[in-house]
Amino acid sequence: MPAANTTRLSDEAALPKVERDLRYLMDAFAEVLREIGEDTVAERLPWPKQDGAAVSVDHSNVNTWPEDPGDALVERCVEARSIAFQLLQQAEENAGAQSRRQVEAEEALEADSGSWEYVLTRLARDGWTPQEIADALGTIRVEPVLTAHPTEAKRASVLHHHRAIYRLLVDNENTMWTPGERLALREETKAGLERLWRTGEILLEKPTVKGELGIILYYLGEMFPQTLPWLDRRLETAWRRVGFDPALLNDPTHRPTVTFGNWVGGDRDGHPLVTPEITAWTLEHLSARALENLRDRLGKLAAGLSLTLSRQVVPPALTRRLTRMTEELGAPAEEAFQRNRGEPWRQFVNMMIVALPDPSGPLAPGRYRRARELLKDLELLADTLVALGARRLADRDVGPMHAMVRSFGFHLATLDIRQNSAFHDRAVAQLLVAAGIDGADFPNWDEERRLALLNRELASPRPFMHDGTRAGPEAASVLGCLRVVARRLADRGPDGLGALIVSMTRGVSDLLVVYLLAREAGLLTYRDGVAVCPLPVVPLLETIEDLENGPAILEGFLSHPVTKASLEFQRLDAGAERPCQQVMVGYSDSGKDGGLMASQWGLFSAQTAMVAVGREYGVRLRVFHGRGGTISRGSGPTHRFVRAQPPGAIGGDLRLTEQGETISQKYANVVTAAHNLELLTAGTLNHTLRSARPRGDQGLSPVMDQLAKVSRARYRELLDADGFMAFYSEATPIDVIESSRIGSRPARRSGQRTLEDLRAIPWVFAWGQSRFLVSAWFGVGTALKTLRDSDPEAFERLAACKRDASWPVLHYLISNAATGWASADRDVMVRYAGLVRDTAIRERLLGLILEEYERTREGLEAIYQGPLAETRPRVQHVLSLRAPALVPIHDRQIQLLEMWRDLRASGRDHEADRWLPSLLQTVNAIAAGLGATG
Known part of the structure; x- marks a missing residue:
């Protein structure tokens, strides 16, 4: 639900604003529909105006739709309601943004939980000096990694129309408009709504990886470059308002660094369309957009630095560098040098433009190979301006350019390469067989035997064969990709190349296998007889068992x-003080495997133990959080998520995934994007400093161990029950989701119809559509009841700890469970369960779910000391606005599911295919209403 990503502001101020904006948008939408002849659809829009009220619940004929599934009116009503839900989300987003602006104008920003001023004020109050905070700021690095998991249900053109409507909604905030200008804004909003209505939301063709990259490039190449200056200004404003010396921020080393990562074009886990050619194409396009942006910004910088020789003396360092660049760049530099004679600072920037590399061709003489070389020239430029006494120009003109290069370099975002350990094993087996070695059964070897072979082979630089791509399809795929990476590394260095991530890491050998494959691709080098991999090899720990084994795996890997x-x-190349080992932890699969409580506590415990392992080996642990867009997959309020990490797990460096519709919800508009990045950076600063003075767990860790154990056992009781897959397959629209066209990746890793093979994203997506959301709360009730019955004193300590928010991980976990439970709907669950044909399976498993649903309510209400609807009014308000409007869409989906499945079962696939777009339309509408897919 959208409430999961909101921060605590004045509810009294925000909610009426939501209602006013929603009324404005819905009235405009209804007018558009009536003006184009869709009166009956307009009458069935949710939240109709009534007796002057801003927003009301559904009434009259709003939910009365024709019962004939083939009636075109129903199709149009579903699509209109889907648009309405997205307009509600825009109203909520704008209300949040405007409320924060009002707070900033009228009172302390400290009221905005998680903001810069909130964090800085509390750090100062708790004893940190401005100098200590400034020093820590320079160590902060935040890296959101954008992914294209199949969770974004909207077409790219639809996203564009929504962004345009939102901008008009923001423009409408200006109080200086004349009546005529305000009318023109409203007419433009109506035009945007008409475009949206006439475009249609259903993806008629499955998107390609290149198409997905196009969407990602919009955020990386356009939105984030616009947003980061806002983020900087927010920090500067908060710094001054808290009373800190602004001069402390003049040093670039006293600013946090925000960089970005990308998985589109590099994530090949179960994705056959991500070929080596696609990876090469992706790297080239990322670089091309980064360099295009740099040329544009450097051009503007040059135009502004029109300082002439008649007004100031040129520092010798600038003259020397200009002369050297002219000599090294040759003929291309001559025109740049002659263009602005008498303006040496402008000439210098012109030379920087000439020195930018070609993203696809060979590196020409004198061109920058790495972005750090451009940074060095920008620092020289700033130093010469400061020497003249023009610090303002250095700070305001060169400073943002320096920050842009630090964030985006010549690559825009680092591209990770991810593949599954089982795929790697098959590639090694093929290489062994092709080399005449008995290794066809390598995937089934025990760990000792695997390690013996890997250690023996890694001691030698000799590859198995000169052209391993002929060994088999898996070997060809892996080696082809790694050769693309090796060529890029040789040509441009490691900038833009991320980690080599191993999904489903089960042991040390799964990581050493990557070194072996890197040797075959020419990516490994040998120094003093020891193999060296220039890129990080990163375990991805996904299941509960893998998380439990994570510390031992990490220890074995670090000791190799x-x-x-x-x-x-890698440390020497980065100029870092300590070596850094990245570890990725998976929220999705651990949640699918063990449920919310076991997953969240398992992640916390594993990180705590792995931080200790890293410390023992003198290595800084960089945790990469594989979060999704729903509570079941790690989502929740950003500032609370950061606060809930164990001491030492962040250490100034936060890397996390942003997936699917979460990207558009958080980053489609500059003000919202800046706010979300502020929550990440300010939260990282706060966590990093406070980790040095950690608060205890109040003796509750053993209690949490027991809660996680009981919760997981109860959750597995459901998943392992006889007939579970039949129930899940029929009581949720998983079969429709697997037929959808909302992502280029297949829903299953290998196409097998098993729970293990099903990806966590469609798993959560399907449960959400039918409002069960079991992985967001199931098992919590039994765990709480067991504790309450067996140890009432411990239960009360836990409840008190949650209520005073003194242990962030507990506060975050219980809050998320409460939101997950509230998002489920008992009546809707029962209706979807009616689709299960086997009566015995239906009654037994639905009974199990409803029993746990009631038990979870009781446990949570005991902690919150009252009904959740009353003790959590903001969440309740968000849900109550949506719930009635979702009812007819759920009914429509259930009706279509039953008919579609009957047609498929009787072999009438052609007729069934006719109804698939209608079903996908209900999927989109429900996803819009819930604010989340997977």
């Missing part, structure tokens, strides 16, 4: 000589 040599090489 190839890892030691590789980390040292």
Whole structure:
């Protein structure tokens, strides 16, 4: 639900604003529909105006739709309601943004939980000096990683229309408009709504990886470059208002760094369309957009630095660098040098433009190979301006350019390469067989035997064969990709190349296999007889069991000589004080595997233990959080998520995924994007400093161990029950989701119809559509009841700890469970369960779910000391606005599911296919209403 990503502001101020904006948008939408002859659809829009009220619940004929599934009116009503839900989301987003602006104008920003001023004020109050905070700021690095998991249900053109409507909604906030200008704004809004209505939302063709990258490039190349200056200004404003010396921020080393990552074009786990050619194409396009942006910004910088020789003396360092660049760049530099004679600072920036590399061609003489070279020239430019006494120009003109290069470099975002450990194993087996070695059964070897072979082979630089791509399809795919990476590394260095991530890491050998494959692709080098990998090899720990084994896996990996040599090489290249080992933790699969409580506590415990392992080996642990867009997959209020991490797990460096519709919800508009990045950076600063003075767990860790154990056992009781897959397959629209066209990746890793093979994203997506959301709350009730019955004193300590928010991880976990439970709907669950044909399976498993649903309510209400609807009014308001409007869409989906499945079962696939677009339309509408897919 959208409430999961909101921060605590004045509810009294925000909610009426939501209602006013929603009324404005819905009235405009209804007018558009009536003006184009859709009167009956307009009459059935949700939240109709009534007796002057801003927003009301559904009434009269709003939910009375024709019962004939083939009636075209129903189709149009579903699509209109889907648009209405998205307009509600825009109203909520704008209300939040405007409320924060009002707070900033009228009172302390400290009221905005998680903001810069909130964090800075509390750090100062708790004893940190401005100098200590400024020093810590320079160590902060935040890296959102954008992914294209199949969770974005809207077409790219639809996203564009929504962004345009939102901008008009923001423009409408200006109080200086004349009546005529305000009328023109409203007419433009209506035009945008008409475009949206006439475009249609259903994806007629499955998107390609290139198409998905196009959407990601919009955020990386357009939105984020616009947003980061806002983020900087927010920090500066908060710094001054708290009373800190602004001069402390003049040093670029006293600013946090925000960079970005990308998985589109590099994530090949179960994705056959991500070929080596696609990866090469992706790297080239990321670089092309980054360099295009840099040329544009440097051009504007040059135009502004029109300082002439008649007004100031040129520092010798600038003259020397200009002369050297002219000599190194040759003929291309001559025109740049001659263009602005008498304006050496402008000439210098012109030379920087000439020195930018070609993203696809060979590196020409004198061109920058890495962005750090451009940064060095920008620092020289700033120093010469400061020497003249023009610090303002250095700060305001060169400073933002320097920040842009630090964030985006020549690559825009780092591209990670992810593949599944099982896929790697098959590739190694094929290489062994092709080399005449008995290794066809390598995937089934025990760990000892695997390690013996890997250690023996890694001691030698000799590959198995000169052209391993002929060994088999998996070998060809892996080696082809790694050769693309090796070529890029040789040509441009490691900038823009992320980590080599191993999904489903089960042991140390799964990581050493990557070193072996890197050797075959020419990516590995040997120094003093020891293999060195220039890129990080990263375990992805996904299931509860993998998280439990994570510390032992990490210890074995860090103690390996190839890892030691590789980390040292990477440290020297980065200029870091300590080696850094990245570890990715998976929220999606751990939640699917063990439920919310076991997953959240398992993640916390694993990170705590792995931080200790890293400390023992003198290595800084960089945790990469594989979060999704729903509570079941790690979502929740950003500032609370950061606060809930264990001491030492962030250490100034936060890397996390942003997936699917979450990207558009958080980053489609500059003000909202800046706010969300502020929550990440300010939260990272706060966590980093406070980790040095950690608060205890109040003796509740053993209690949490027991709660997680009981909760997981109860959750597995459901998943392992006889007939569970039949129930899940029929009581949710998982079969429709698997037929959808909302992502280029298949829903299953290998196409098998098993729970294990089903990806966590469609797993959560399907439960959400039918309003069960079991992985967001199931098992919590039994765990709480067991504790309450067996140890009332411990239960009360836990409840008190949650209520005073003194242990962030507990506060975050219980809050998310309460939101997940509230988002489920008992009546809707029962209606979807009616689709299960086997009566015995239906009654037994629905009974199990409803029993746990009631038990969870009781446990949570005991903690919150009252009904959740009363003790959590903001969440209740968000849900109550949506719930009645969702009812007819759920009914429509259930009706279509039953008919569609009957047609498929009787072999009438052609007729069934006719109804698939209608079903997908209900999927889109429900996803819009819930504010989330997977």
